[in-house]
Amino acid sequence: MREVQFRWLRRGTDAPVRRCERLALDGFRWRKGAYTYVSELWRKKQSDVMRFLQRVRCWEYRQLPSIVRVTRPTRPDKARRLGYKAKQGYVVYRVRVKRGGRKRPVSKGIVYGKPTNQGVTQLKFQRSKRSVAEERAGRKLGGLRVLNSYWINEDSTYKYYEVILVDQAHAAIRNDPRINWICNPVHKHRELRGLTSAGKKYRGLRGRGHLHHKARPSRRATWKRNQTLSLRRYR
Numbered sequence: 049m050r051e052v053q054f055r056w057l058r059r060g061t062d063a064p065v066r067r068c069e070r071l072a073l074d075g076f077r078w079r080k081g082a083y084t085y086v087s088e089l090w091r092k093k094q095s096d097v098m099r100f101l102q103r104v105r106c107w108e109y110r111q112l113p114s115i116v117r118v119t120r121p122t123r124p125d126k127a128r129r130l131g132y133k134a135k136q137g138y139v140v141y142r143v144r145v146k147r148g149g150r151k152r153p154v155s156k157g158i159v160y161g162k163p164t165n166q167g168v169t170q171l172k173f174q175r176s177k178r179s180v181a182e183e184r185a186g187r188k189l190g191g192l193r194v195l196n197s198y199w200i201n202e203d204s205t206y207k208y209y210e211v212i213l214v215d216q217a218h219a220a221i222r223n224d225p226r227i228n229w230i231c232n233p234v235h236k237h238r239e240l241r242g243l244t245s246a247g248k249k250y251r252g253l254r255g256r257g258h259l260h261h262k263a264r265p266s267r268r269a270t271w272k273r274n275q276t277l278s279l280r281r282y283r
Contacts, residue, residue, distance in 0.1 A: 083125035090123060106203045114144040115188050122200045122210060130196035130212060130245075131227070137218035139192065143181035144206050149173065179246040181209040182239040189213055193230045194239040197246060 092098060105122075118140050121127035132138055150173035152159065159166040178197055186194045192213040201208040214221055216231040229235070238244055242251050252263035262270050 083128065086123070086125045090126070102201055106201050106208075109142065109144065109201060109208050110203075110206070112142075115141055115185060117141050118210065121212075123198060126198045127210070127212060130198060132195075132212045133227075135220055137215045137221035137227075139213050139215070141185050141189070141211050141213060142200070143185050143197075143209050143211055145177045145181050145184070145209065147177070147202070147205060147207055175250050176246055177207050178209055179239070179242075179244070179250055181207075182211055182244055182246060185211040185213065186237055186239040190237075191215070191217070193235055194237075194244060195230065196244060 089095075089098060093102070120134075121132060121140050122142075124132075127140065132140070149169070150171055152168045152171055154168060157168050159168060178199065182194050182197050185197075186192075193216050195212040195214050197209050197211040199207070200210050214227060214230055216222070216235075222228050222231055235243070239247065242248065248254060251266065252260065255263075264270070
């Protein structure tokens with residue numbers, strides 16, 4: 049049986065401080081779950097084993113289509129933290145996104161306007177590659193709802209993400225109170241409206257407080273509110 053002793057100490061003040069000392073653990077050992085070890089492996093991506101695995105996987109990914117369904121998550125610990133469950137109604141797709149900046153889609157590089165706005169090549173896309181991967185998966189699989197996504201690999205040309213999607217018409221999803229919120233019609237194509245985790249990040253909605261008040265409800269809404277003249281009627 050596990051025995052633990054508590055001692056009360058005073059360090060300069062009258063506030064008691066509780067200190068826990070482990071005296072005896074008869075037959076008990078501290079154990080970690082399997083996902084803890086898996087997450088530690090992914091934290092050490094520069095180890096010899098992970099570098100070899102990632103190179104082999106990257107070669108395999110390049111031979112396959114840009115959007116392909118996988119039978120199980122490559123990172124089960126990460127997928128479960130983001131809401132994935134190994135049950136009916138959950139599917140995982142791997143999406144390949146090309147690295148680099150975004151070229152302005154203009155014909156023959158002709159940009160009408162002033163010279164200061166005539167850039168074509170060295171423009172920086174405001175959205176992340178992960179949000180682009182979610183968008184492409186959501187457009188291809190219109191009957192599913194995008195739940196979340198995570199990074200799995202990259203090389204000199206592409207980045208690879210796995211997108212977790214949910215079948216909102218499946219009975220196992222509609223009867224699960226932890227996930228049936230996504231069956232509401234307001235969550236249709238939430239990846240296209242910046243409502244996923246990646247979308248809220250590039251919209252600047254991760255922080256809270258007075259330092260982030262210009263990002264809510266959105267930057268455009270804040271700009272419109274500041275530019276609108278409001279004349280209160282005298283009562």
